[in-house]
Amino acid sequence: MSKRKHPLENKTLKVSKTDFPSLSRTTNGNTDKSSQLLLVQLPPTLSLDELTKSSRFIIQEGEDKDKCRLISEGSEGKTFDLVRVETSNSYIMVKHGTDIRKDDDVNDNDDSQNKKKANARLLRESNTFFLECIENKDNLEIEVERILKKHVYPDDRKGITLNEIEKILMHSTSEIKNVLKKMMAFPIPCTGTDAGTDTDTERYGVVSEEVERETWFIIVSVLSEWDGAIDYAGKGVHLEAMVQEVMKRKEDNDDLEDCVVRFCLRLCMCSISSDNNNNGKSESEDHGHGLVKLGVDYIARILAHSLFNAMTAPWKERDFHEEWCKLMPGVGDIYEPSLELLKGIALVQTKSEVEAEMGPGIGNTEPEPESAVYLKYFPRDRLPSDAKDRCKILFREKKTWKADEIIPYLTDIVEKSSSSFSSVQELLVRHATVVNDVTDDGAALYYMSK
Incomplete structure (x- = not known):
């Protein structure tokens, strides 16, 4: 029977922290000292060739516990957490590539020289353990974004290098590169002695x-x-x-x-x-x-944010659309912005909802009919990246949401490569309550806080 533990949780672990980075060189059986041997159970996605040629063990000390990881710099890049598994089993260690299978015509009781022989070693100790590799599930997009926000250009013209990000997050270079490319991070231009294309000099940050x-x-x-x-x-x-x-x-x-x-x-x-x-x-x-x-839509959204930031009170929908169209560069129907682009940027409100928040009158000199529609600035990019925290704020803003209202505020979480959700519906099942309601317009799905 096996029991999982953190690799360094047990103080009787025979391998010291200082020896840990060199463990990949001591697993090949070149030494006879059992205290310098470590059993690692490789995952199916990592070959022994990748382990020996393009992988490394790293450890980062922490206050509560240490992070121990196996990082492979193969074609895609992989990162694994190492978990100590204690076992009462015995192991026989042989050299990699040795074929110890018997010939079909050799009897089990035959002690003749026809049997295949191989150098082997029996590992049987009271505290036998091995390290299991579990693929890391960190949300890299969120972590990289958090790091980049500490380097705001042009105040910070040095930024942070790819290698520095890699060391902080303890992930493979390929994984970090893919995240930076996907999020289209701002590449800070290198000057002087820093100029070059090497990963040591590629610097990143965010524009103020x-x-x-x-x-x-x-x-x-x-x-x-x-x-x-x-x-x-x-x-x-x-x-x-x-x-x-x-x-x-x-x-x-x-x-x-x-x-x-x-x-x-x-x-x-x-x-x-x-x-x-x-x-x-x-x-x-x-x-x-x-x-x-x-892209017209991207430019339209930029201008929409600008219009909302220029006014503290909600916009009347027709006034907003009129000003929006005036600001849009270009002539022709393809340059006219659609109100559909405001999903995830603004909430549609009725006159009564706005007056409940801001009081009667809403700053207008002329009274508006009850059918008037307003737009309240509520941008998605200012909400937390964590699904649970974001849902809390969404349901604090509105007690009930229609599906087509709330989905645009959650799609970015699901689209992240490290997301544990396959769809927005799956996310909502975990963090919201689904309510079926029948209105004058027919049946509709609503979501409420759990």
């Missing part, structure tokens, strides 16, 4: 909200006035010419830098390719002319 907001203000003005951006979502714009045009309007804004402009434009490019040979360019890019198509 103020700088990003001012950069977008200039980008939108260029899209509205510059002849080269007349049909930025259709024919596209020349990326380099667009950057130069934005930088011409820098005026006295010292914080406006071309690296931030490129970063903002990359965020709104249509269909960013994941092909490494495409250098992160848009699939819609005309490589012959350097054209990129910019």
Whole structure:
């Protein structure tokens, strides 16, 4: 019978902390001292070849307990937590690759030389144990985001390197790279002795909200006035010419830098390719002319946030949409923003709901009919990343939610690669109560707090 424990929880563990990083070299049986041997049960997804050529054991001391992990830098990168499993079983250790199976024609009782022989060793001790590898389930996206938020550009121009993030989180380089690519982290330009493409010098951070907001203000003005951006979502714009045009309007804004402009434009490019040979360019890019198509929906959401931030009280829906359309650069139906884009940004409220929060009148000089519709700013990106904490805030804001109202506020959690939820419905089953209700419009699903 086996019992799982933390690898360093038992003080009788024969391997010291200082020896732990070299354990991968002592598991091949080169030594006869049992105190320097460690049994590791490899998971099916990790071969012995990967273990010996591209893996390492690491340990991080903590106040309560130490983290012990096996990190593989294979093609995809894998991280495993090591769990100590105590057992009363005995083990026979033989050299890897040794075939100790008997020939079919050899009798079990035959002591002749026909039997295959192999050097072996019996491991049978009172405290025999082995380490089991359990695939790590940390939410890397949240952890990386937390680290990057400590390095706000341009106040912090050094940022943090890929290797530094890897050491803090104790994960493989490949896993960290994939997360940075997926979240489109801001690459801080390297200068001087730091310039280069090595992972030791690649630095990352986040752009300050103020700088990003001012950069977008200039980008939108260029899209509205510059002849080269007349049909930025259709024919596209020349990326380099667009950057130069934005930088011409820098005026006295010292914080406006071309690296931030490129970063903002990359965020709104249509269909960013994941092909490494495409250098992160848009699939819609005309490589012959350097054209990129910019996403109307992304720009519309940027302007929606700007409008909501300019007003403390809820907007009347018709007034908001009118102002929104005026701000949108571009001419034609494809450049008219849809109210559907506000899901996850604002809540639809009735006049009575707004008056219950803000009092009668709502700051209007003219009375509004009871049928008036309002929009309250409630952005998803300001809510907690944890599913349980987010649901608490959502149900504190509204006691009951329709399915089409609450789902946009939870999709980002489910879409994370490390999410334990396969769908928003699964998340809601765990953290909410489903209520079936029949209204004048027919049957509908509502969600309430558990």
